[in-house]
Amino acid sequence: MNEFFNLYRHGFIRVAVAVPEVRVADPAFNATHTIQLAEEAAAQRAVLTLFPELGISAYTNEDLFHQQALLESTEREIKRLLRETSFLDSILVVGAPVLVDSSLYNCGLVLHRGQILGIVPKTYLPNYREFYEGRHFRSPDTTTRNTIEYCGQEEIPFGTDLLFNVRNIPNFIFALELCEDLWVPAPPSSFAALAGATVIANLTATNLTIGKADYRNALVSNQSARCLCGYMYSAAGPGESTTDLAWDGQALIYEAGECLSKSSRFDLESRLTYSEIDLDKLVMERTRQNSFTENARVLSDYQRFRTVHCDIQLTDGELLLTRQYPRFPFVPSGEKDRDRNCYDAYNIQVHGLVKRLQYTKSETIIIGISGGLDSTQSLLVAAKAADMLGWPRERIRAYTMPGFATSSRTKENAWRLIKALGVYGEELDIRPACNLMLSDIGHPASGGTGDYDVTYENIQAGQRTSTLFRLANMHKGIVLGTGDLSELALGWTTYGVGDHMSHYNVNGSVPKTLIQYLLRWQTVPGRVDEDTRNVLLDILSTEISPELVPGKSDADQPSQRTEDFIGPYELQDFHIYYTTRYGFRPSKVAFLAYNAWHNKEQGSWPDIPEEKRNQYTIGEIKHWLEIFVRRFFARSQFKRSVMPDGPKVGSGGSLSPRGDWRAPSDSEATPWLEDLSRIPEN
Ligand SMILES: Nc1ncnc2c1ncn2[C@@H]1O[C@H](COP(=O)(O)OP(=O)(O)OC[C@H]2O[C@@H]([n+]3cccc(C(=O)O)c3)[C@H](O)[C@@H]2O)[C@@H](O)[C@H]1O
């Protein structure tokens, strides 16, 4: 089972981007450094290692490129490079000037196990301002050859139409482009991606001027996002000529718009930068985003590509990710991002509700307040919506409805919140009505047997909802829903006549971990008044509970603990995100969860107090993931198929059948459970 802990078993590849120290016009020195870095990258089990543009000769040779001695020395050193790396299990991409007949081309060479798999000339040669490539190199369409001889090897595929397919790693197809190729309106990589390349390697030499680093990052980020690909970028650095320019040398690794790894700049020594590209994710994104394939249909140029095949030896054994997976995919850990996300989330929720109130010409908002997280969030949103519409806060009618298991702490918090926000409040005891129904239907608990089953629970949730709907009729209002995305995913809600239903629900696409964070965000001093802040802090530290089954009446915390039944929300939200957003199989979700959650000392946390920071073993992850899989795939879709209207909030998605998630209410969980069995217990 050790193989489970190997990233190559889960659709990832480890790649390396090298920024070597070079000497101008010294191929022997440059090849020696290239060999050393290639060996190091292979030892780290990277399957693809990228070097910069013209790295074997150096980029800044200017008219020296037209010297026979330099060109011949370059070819000799590439031969040595081929010999000395022939035992490595890594594909190398190096840059060199290659003479074909009487034309010199600025090329990327793909080397593996002593062979040149292909040579790709640069398409767009910059010849403006500080660049003079047109003086030294020729455009690829100046030759009709599609194979060449180089380093004593014949019939090497040559051209801008090459894809490299690593057959024994599913979906690993890469293509090259060189520096300026990325700066044009329609880069060669766009066509390579449409032709099937999942990874683009760009050999670059880009001098630095003030502010240019950000621009380069933006280009790489954007191209990887548009092409739904991994994008590796190696910019020449230490040792390039500073006669007229300066070189900061930067390695970048991006995946679909996200920066996975970025080197420091202005280093004096050679450096390797690593990360792992998720090929599964790229393929699933392309599968889902139909416009990607539509683009290929419209732009037929992608059809010109040829494929060069190879295989690579993979070593077994444990190999975890170096890239960090955030523990809370719905909650960014950086403060600036979190502020922006919270601002957006509130405004989306408020905006959604305002429109519905205007359209329905509602005079009131009706809401049940439990003193728990979800109804608190909905009430805060309602208050902001009322303010925006210029309503007096009393038009929000908040009802706290104690039942058989309501604790004094949550009831008090419900009242404190109602008062702090200045909304209308009322207390309605649901127990008499619930007792009546228990007895009407002949339920044993009506005789005081303590038979606390699901019927007993749902009668209470149903009574509250039934009451709220009739209050809405009476007060010309709409019932504001509270149920969150995590509850919908797990089916942890009472169907129909229960907390599942409302006239409009602002929380339906907000997972529990984000609700917690949105509430915590409000407690930053200055955001809300002191009374509201204090009650929010107490609500945040209250155990999450449906409070439907009685326990010890004097207990400080509610007696029923939701997370004992359905699992820790922080873990279930992680499972929800990767299952619904990317369609990953359970064993992959577990591998990601393990990387994110197995050691609480590793990686960054959003602002979560030390004592609330948890970690999970693979056995615990498997246990809760199985509960998620069963509940999500086999037991709860019928609740999502008829969920109330409400806005999509996060890019992680919504589970609305009118939005991101359409699924049958009568499907099985068999394939997911089969795959789950691949996850080890420990
Ligand atoms: N595919 C399908 N299509 C149509 N109907 C289907 C169905 N699968 C089950 N059903 C029917 O649905 C009913 C079961 O669903 P339902 O009545 O909802 O009941 P159920 O899902 O069994 O129970 C609700 C659960 O949610 C918990 N809860 C309730 C309220 C609030 C909270 C909270 O903490 O926020 C938690 C509560 O503790 C309980 O465990 C059964 O009558 C079943 O026959």
Ligand SMILES: Nc1ncnc2c1ncn2[C@@H]1O[C@H](COP(=O)(O)OP(=O)(O)OP(=O)(O)O)[C@@H](O)[C@H]1O
């Ligand atoms: N005692 C109560 N008084 C009024 N409404 C309630 C009460 N208990 C539950 N509700 C209503 O039912 C909904 C679901 O109840 P539940 O206890 O699951 O949610 P919550 O307390 O808001 O949040 P959480 O699930 O995070 O504890 C609540 O959001 C609330 O609208």
Ligand SMILES: NC(=O)CC[C@H](N)C(=O)O
């Ligand atoms: N080597 C290149 O193609 C460099 C050109 C690119 N526009 C840059 O300034 O970085």
